[in-house]
Amino acid sequence: MGEGDLLTDCVVRQLDSECAAQEHCFFDWNGSQAVYRNRLTACEGINALSAQRLGNAATGLQLGLMQCSSGAPTLPPVIRVFPSWKKDWDAEFELRVRGGFIVRAKMRRGVIEYVSIEATRDADLKLINPWGCSVSVDDGRQASIEIGAKLMRSMKAGDMVTYMKA
DSSP, X not given: OOOHHHXXXXXXXXXXXXXXXXXXXXXXXXXXXXXXXXXXXXXOSTTOOOOHHHHHHHHHHHHHHEEEEOSSTTSOOEEEESTTOOTTSOEEEEEEETTTEEEEEEEETTEEEEEEEEESSSEEEEEEOSSSSOEEEEOSSOEEEEOXXXXXXXXXXXXXXXXXXX
């Protein structure tokens, strides 16, 4: 939810799971419940049959890199890039989002270098301006400058637009 330092720390801890054998596998020691009827466990460890912590890590990574939500089921989605990413972690990604878009973005040394969005179908794009200032826009036909907290445009399938800090 916008806490990059906490997010990355939690993701690393989910992946490491350093004390799983001591904390989660010896059920008579810690009173944990063993495997449930659905073959999932409440915790992870060497005897666990699930991979919940890995799903938690993957979800955390994606939500730190990009979020796409509308606030209600019938409203169009709004895209946010690097909304809760640790500023001193470099990152580059390509992810699909609701609304029919493929989003590519890159951050180096805490600075977002670009955000490129490709439409996979006809749709209206709504992107929260990650720079908070004027941006240069290149849609392959013309370059322009846009200003605003929300960058919006109608796109056709196959269209691509790239945003950079102006």
